[in-house]
Amino acid sequence: MASRFQSALRFPTGRSYPALKPSKPHSGRILGQRRFSISPRWQIRTKEMNEDLLKSLKINQGRLMQDIHHTCQWGTGERWGDAPTETGMTRLALSDTDKEARDWFKSTTEALGCKTTVDSMGNIFAVRPGLRNDKPPTFVGSHLDTQPTGGRYDGILGVTAGVEMLKTLADNWIETEYPVGVVNWTNEEGARFPLSMVASGVWAGSIPQETAHNTREVYPGTATMLSELKRIGYLGETTASYESIPMAAHFELHIEQGPLLEMSNKKIGVVKGVQAYKWFTTTVKGRDTHTGTTDLKSRADALLVAAKMILHSHRLATANSALASTGILNLKPGSTNTVPGDVTFSLDIRAPQDSTVEKMKKLVVADFPKIAAGEDVLGSNDACTFGLPCSVSITEDFDSPATTFHPDCIDSVSKAANSVLGPNSHNLVMDMVSGAGHDSVYANKRCPTSMIFVPCREGVSHNPREFCKEEDCALGAQVLMQSVLRFDRMRDERRISWKQEPYTL
Amino acid sequence: MASRFQSALRFPTGRSYPALKPSKPHSGRILGQRRFSISPRWQIRTKEMNEDLLKSLKINQGRLMQDIHHTCQWGTGERWGDAPTETGMTRLALSDTDKEARDWFKSTTEALGCKTTVDSMGNIFAVRPGLRNDKPPTFVGSHLDTQPTGGRYDGILGVTAGVEMLKTLADNWIETEYPVGVVNWTNEEGARFPLSMVASGVWAGSIPQETAHNTREVYPGTATMLSELKRIGYLGETTASYESIPMAAHFELHIEQGPLLEMSNKKIGVVKGVQAYKWFTTTVKGRDTHTGTTDLKSRADALLVAAKMILHSHRLATANSALASTGILNLKPGSTNTVPGDVTFSLDIRAPQDSTVEKMKKLVVADFPKIAAGEDVLGSNDACTFGLPCSVSITEDFDSPATTFHPDCIDSVSKAANSVLGPNSHNLVMDMVSGAGHDSVYANKRCPTSMIFVPCREGVSHNPREFCKEEDCALGAQVLMQSVLRFDRMRDERRISWKQEPYTL
Structure with missing residues (x-):
């Protein structure tokens, strides 16, 4: 070299x-x-370097x-x-x-x-x-x-x-x-x-x-x-x-x-x-109930609601030339025969323009509570059983314009x-x-x-x-x-x- | 008393x-x-108890x-x-x-x-x-x-x-x-x-x-x-x-x-x-990729696919008067800005008749791979971006006729x-x-x-x-x-x- x-x-x-x-x-x-304590002269200075050098x-x-x-x-x-x-x-x-x-x-x-x-x-x-x-x-x-x-x-x-x-x-x-x-x-x-x-x-x-x-x-x-x-x-x-x-x-x-x-x-x-991007945490609260004894209409199934939200965020991203991604999802209590009453998931929204991210945020903040309440948003309830409402909270954790x-x-x-x-x-x-x-x-x-x-x-x-x-x-x-x-x-x-x-x- | x-x-x-x-x-x-080692006589025998007693x-x-x-x-x-x-x-x-x-x-x-x-x-x-x-x-x-x-x-x-x-x-x-x-x-x-x-x-x-x-x-x-x-x-x-x-x-x-x-x-x-009921474990394999740099069509998003499957199992249950529930879901790697490449979830299917559970199983086993491959099943792809295919495996863990x-x-x-x-x-x-x-x-x-x-x-x-x-x-x-x-x-x-x-x- x-x-x-x-x-x-x-x-x-x-x-x-x-x-x-x-x-x-x-x-x-x-x-x-080279040490700060000693100052010898060097062989070449940046200012002396031409294009070829x-x-x-x-x-x-x-x-x-x-x-x-x-x-x-x-x-x-x-x-x-x-x-x-x-x-x-x-x-x-x-x-x-x-x-x-x-x-x-x-x-x-x-x-x-x-x-x-x-x-x-x-x-x-x-x-x-x-x-x-x-x-x-x-x-x-x-x-x-x-x-x-x-x-x-x-x-x-x-x-x-x-x-x-x-x-x-x-x-x-x-x-x-x-x-x-x-x-x-x-x-x-x-x-x-x-x-x-x-x-x-x-x-x-x-x-x-x-x-x-x-x-x-x-x-x-x-x-x-x-x-x-x-x-x-x-x-x-x-x-x-x-x-x-x-x-x-x-x-x-x-x-x-x-x-x-x-x-x-x-x-x-x-x-x-x-x-631009923003990170959100969404928490859906339903009710823990037994999977075998609770009919579909008596459930407040927080994971089913979260699944609808994740799918909906992807659809919103598709419609707005943005990105929407969920990388973390935790649920409680976490047992095969218990309908989860508590689901928390991350949502990462990105787009080249701040205005697109802002629009996506507004759509999410407007639509997620509707989905949690059981309202139909873009066909989210098609062929589904109408269950009990869940509650939802969305916090913005991070904003990078x-x-x-x-x-x-x-x-x-x-x-x-x-x-x-x-x-x-x-x-x-x-x-x-x-x-x-x-x-x-x-x-x-x-x-x-x-x-x-x-x-x-x-x-x-x-x-x-x-x-x-x-x-x-x-x-x-x-x-x-x-x-x-x-x-x-x-x-x-x-x-x-x-x-x-x-x-x- | x-x-x-x-x-x-x-x-x-x-x-x-x-x-x-x-x-x-x-x-x-x-x-x-009362101990096995001693056998006193007791005050009343069951056979001597009439309805009133x-x-x-x-x-x-x-x-x-x-x-x-x-x-x-x-x-x-x-x-x-x-x-x-x-x-x-x-x-x-x-x-x-x-x-x-x-x-x-x-x-x-x-x-x-x-x-x-x-x-x-x-x-x-x-x-x-x-x-x-x-x-x-x-x-x-x-x-x-x-x-x-x-x-x-x-x-x-x-x-x-x-x-x-x-x-x-x-x-x-x-x-x-x-x-x-x-x-x-x-x-x-x-x-x-x-x-x-x-x-x-x-x-x-x-x-x-x-x-x-x-x-x-x-x-x-x-x-x-x-x-x-x-x-x-x-x-x-x-x-x-x-x-x-x-x-x-x-x-x-x-x-x-x-x-x-x-x-x-x-x-x-x-x-x-x-x-009757059966328990299944479903594993969806996609690809871990960065949420910010991977456009929707270049993703194999295992969580998005799992969300579609959970919603679909609920729709199948609604159509067949059965129950379908997911109580456990784990994903990897679990980072806000990484699209999950690996999701595993439980599926609990129940119905009064064995035949209904069996039918639900057949539908799930037929439909989940289609959803993973990106095919549309009952509108699962409506308004979505067509991404890369994921693979899916379904194991039956438990069967209770x-x-x-x-x-x-x-x-x-x-x-x-x-x-x-x-x-x-x-x-x-x-x-x-x-x-x-x-x-x-x-x-x-x-x-x-x-x-x-x-x-x-x-x-x-x-x-x-x-x-x-x-x-x-x-x-x-x-x-x-x-x-x-x-x-x-x-x-x-x-x-x-x-x-x-x-x-x-």
Whole structure:
């Protein structure tokens, strides 16, 4: 890797670099380390990198894949193939295995010369110094937690690509104008603690820390985020806030988790925003009664009513070009010969426009009580026995309005993608809107943000079989690093031309 | 109590009884105890009891209620009212609280002079000797285990009424021609170990003991019936079998668990049989995918398919005058933003005739795979998005054909009910078919059997609010005792007239 880049160094730039070396010898993992306490001169500054240099600076695909699979030893999930890496992941946030992955992230970035900070939500910020350390770093961020039956790429690719960027910068003695960092956000999935992107949400000031700390893990557990942060030793002293840990920008590499890139044979998605969504919890109360002795008309069957609601939400989504999904359903008492009197289920509604999500919400809030009361809604009672009414309550747990990413970040990603993919890039790059929420949604509230998507097999994610080709992981990591360097260079250019910092926050 | 009966003794019979007393003095709880080792003469034999005597022998309502509520200290459930007894029950089979209730049953019946036997399924048989102890006892039976959110009467009334019968017989120095007994059957509910009436089923030879012993508790537990029988010390050495513990008859008092008696202002149901039912487990397999990035047509949504199936089974039940109920539903992975790829649910189908249950089964087995494959069944796809197919498997876990109880037992119950309720009894007694399964279904396979129903409030059962009036509990217990005594007398009469035992098994 280094040789290829060094050969590039010799020709395109037409200038020579000082032969100075840092105070520590190059050897093994401490190659190119940089510490805040020592300030040798570096071989190349970002501002000195032209297009050819940027293009020829390559991340190491093998090393990236090694890091991905190395970290997947903690929380290995269901096996789906014969190869050692053909398993899913089950690394719930703040579990023992999440702690091991965090420890790896912290020690690895520290060994690369980064200063790490753990905040009061357990977010870990690793910062590699630049020339102007009085200014906020340009960050790469994603998450190391997974779904209970997740895969090896969702979140993990983004964090390990950030680490790979740090390694590549170190290997090649790159000196950025501003510090660059990698952040591992806590509980992005919202799988264990049912508030997704909660820790970036607290950082952005959108979610009160107390709410986050008191969030209880999903049934049947009883731990809270706070108790688990303490238990695994990741309750940091720094307040989780964009004020105490400011960012100049936030870039996130992620698998698409949908089928569009693969279906259209594209390699890189330049993500311009995220669709809107809301999460609801619906509770239906009927009456527990014996299945054998209660005729159909004497039942208040909460599960039958919930089944009608789930089907109805799907019909509403179909009619409104939206998405409606139920991923959690719990019932009580849970016995074959007892009609359930108590059913609670989640409802996840999404659409590109806020107005569509709002309309879906209104329809659900109007129709669910009718269904519970036994009224017919779009044929919900066809061929059914008229039973006793149930009651229903619907709470909105989470609201993520449609997000539009920052043009400067989108521009950096777009240019990086075209640079990396070369002359045929117009056939390989596409602009996209993310269907899923990501920590970038919250980051975008407090600093310029964009994302990079790479294809995943059949669009499958949140599944052990989630898979991204090695070359696609590497392409994404390459675009990620170049986006950061372009943004760093742009910050410097703007400072010179405008005599001011564009992003002082 | 005793005084009323003793006054009855003095007049209607016209004969005097010897003044002999048993070898132990009457005092406190050991009043009227009888032991196998001592055989004093008793004050009255069943065969000497005429209609008036039978009618005047009364159980003690206050003592019965005290026993019911005393045993409900073990496994007290959800509170629904202010009074001390206004709570439900949560006493799962072979739990620590079930052990405590069992210990009470064993020690109480032993203190009343019974010999107790625990069999290899944990069934406890308490037998009070009669004059002819070479013959099988006439049994009263029910169960002390409850649903997870059950009430204070289902099963408990039947066992405590049996104990009250033993106390009343002892108080009044009644000597039965044949032994009488009370049996507490294990895991009738099938709530913890999902095979209802499993232990009477093993006794009857209908369920292999190995199957029963290996039955695992419902998710998320891992214990088996065998491991729990051992753990709580109720794995008896006697083989659970009608051959090792024969019964001459089995009578069971139970709350109706339906609304018919209450709605028609009746007091006693003479139960002539039990409707047929089958239990199934349905597993739907789709694909876990991200809720935000997977459009509706790219989903194999196992929960949406399950919701359609649950609704469809209700429609089939409506069309066929049957019952269809889902009481358990589990899904994986269980995350708000993951479409579930794996859903398993129970299906309980019932009807008075075997043929109707069989027809329902055929319809379900034909239609569920169509729904899973995405075909429209009775409008199941109306206004829906056509998604990817799911697979489905349906297993039949349990089959209880329609049961017809024995005419001799039905006759004993019917006569007892009319005797107890007096001149207006034709307005207060009704013939019924049980909607629920009971241990009497299996008992009926090996000995003459019948049941007695009493009304419960609003027909509600398997619910903390399940409630039976004190006077109705007492009426039921009164009919139960008299049914046993009538059957005992009938056995003796037939022996004399036919010179043979009608029920030698």
